[in-house]
Amino acid sequence: MGGQRGRGGIRPEQLPGCPVRDADGEVFGTVCALHESARQYSAEEQAALEAFRQKVEALLAGSPR
Template sequence: MRSEPGAMAVAATAGEAAEHYTVGSVGKKAGDDQNRVPLYCERVVDSGDEVFVRDSRVDELFAGNEDEIEFGLTNYLGLPVHNAAGEVVGTVCVLDEVAREYSPAERDELVGLRAQVETIVRADGSALG
């Protein structure tokens, strides 16, 4: 996902996620609107930290979020993607429709994917565009 001023945009997708997240699709960020539930990836970008949501339906912050309501995706693991200046410019993430944990090997795979994406973004700042 690529972070834009008011939205998160799909920069690339794979597997079953392509059904819901076509490249170029955008989700509006909640921003300062206290009446909106933040997007998972928005929280990653804003915090600069990994975000893990085992089951959004029972999560105080993410219950009723757009991915849950629109697509039934209640499980999320996302990592920040940094550009050459160290700024968070997007995320790599996985979503699921069932509550689950991620094994150390699965987390390592996501960390490895993030490293590949960051290498590309650091070499070409427009790569997520």
């Protein structure tokens, strides 16, 4: 039971995330969520994470280098 544990004992299924890209399309980082146990994330939760990613990318696009 349970998947492989990553750094800090966190399993990948506990950590949904999506890459954040800068204005040039390069990966800048990741927006993610963490739950104390592995579970399925709802479509609404995944959409909220995606919306947050879009906001972060918009902020990055408007920031000077």
